[in-house]
Amino acid sequence: MKRPRSALFVPGDKPRAIAKSRTLGADVIILDLEDAVAPEHKEQARENICAALQEGFPCPVWVRLNISGSIWEQADQEAVLCEKPDGLVLPKVEEAGVARSMTLGVPLWLMIETARGVLAAPDLAAEQSVAGLIVGANDLAHDLRTGPDPERTPLLFALSAVVLAARAHNKGVLDAVYNTFTDTVGFERECLNGRALGFDGKTLIHPSQVETANRSFGVSPADVEAAHELLQAWEAGRREGRSLVTVRGRMVEEMHVKAAQDVLAQAGTSAPL
Template sequence: MTAEPLPAAARPWRSVLYVPGDKPRAIEKARALGADAVILDLEDAVAPEHKAGAREQARAALAQPWPVPVLLRLNAPGTPWHGDDLALAAHPALAGVVLPKVEAPPTLAGPKPLWAMIETPLGVLGAPAIAAAPGVAGLIAGANDLAHALRTRPHAGREPLLHALSAVVLATRAYGKVPLDAVYNDVRDPEGLARECAQGRALGFAGKTVIHPGQIEAANAAYGVSEAETERARALLAAWNEARAAGQSVATFQGALVEQMHVDEAQETLALWAAQQG
């Protein structure tokens, strides 16, 4: 059956795989690849002459059970395909709708959680208002379009985009939403992917959007909770509970002061560990 409708912030989003809507074999394979979520893409990955067919392929895919949440990326308002995409967006099996090139709080009505792609300078500037909007589950960085709009040059460390990427994280975290990092384009460069995943986690992203099955494992490893992190969280909570039972307001753990902030972080770590176990 379809994955349970946990709130977005309560489940792992380590890897979110884009799958072109007009590739039925790729869609079928995506069910068992180990990504935390799948985006059926009707927009950039599908040529204009294949849009209608992709929509029907996506509809057929949604009629089958999925072990992970499935999102649908629509074509943008103003395109010839947007209206028909919207009709499919109401499908009961969908866990959410991805909106491209969002620059203001979305007005799309409906029960599905919305994921706004931040792909333009105006989108970055409007990120706080977009993240705060009712119905928005998270923001997805779109680095390719953003780099083009900013006229930046390619940079292995993404330095020209760091301000924009951090703005996406800041906006989502301020309103308790989920920030997802942009795709890594070179599917032949696992070292570069690993570096960018590590950078994204350091910036505060919850996970990474990916474009190839071979990128899923690296994203899951970078954004997942390890057994060592889980054991440390348990030990910290034990030290905290012991201190509180003794009437102390704070505790020490491994030589460092423990406060409520650290307790909350440890509890979140354990909750994510449990969620990623299935």
């Protein structure tokens, strides 16, 4: 699966929202049993999610479970076994043993939401069952005792540390949600900031955010054209035995070739022969 540009949280106790999510164009839907569901609605949410998984989705579907050790943990796991989702999201993970103890045979996405989680990120990303890491910035900011900052300056070290851990182990990594979904300018700015930091995509809380996230973290036609141009120049240079290849006045090295190949892979197109 291509790494998602957009992963939309949908409350498990809202069947209409679950049904609508199939039409929104998000790369991934995350059916939520945790923060978005009140304690008295947990059981109904499990039933809704089980039914939705059996009905199917046009995109990959993950389920966010309640925190490990909670009174809902066993019931959550039993519910998702009704029809295995494409992934499980585990909140507030701080130790690799939590991922190791999950034996449901489903790829795991671990939420990094505390200082301890950030420091453990390299070990978490190294786990074989882990497909990727997700930053939970709201809880992380609280744990770090930082104040609000539209540029996320107090969180930059932690955000980069999570990206670094994921990249070191070739795992996916998703940026945190943006709470003020009516602030479209601020949301797009944070998407572009997340892409610049190295995130694959962004977790979302509202349908209106899907298009912007897909565009911000996606591959444009211009990106694809530039990648093809670079790869064609590289292959031509190799056939001609040239040790130095340039494209538009820029020297091309192996890392540029790999980056161009990654662009085409994300776009779902082929490199030139």
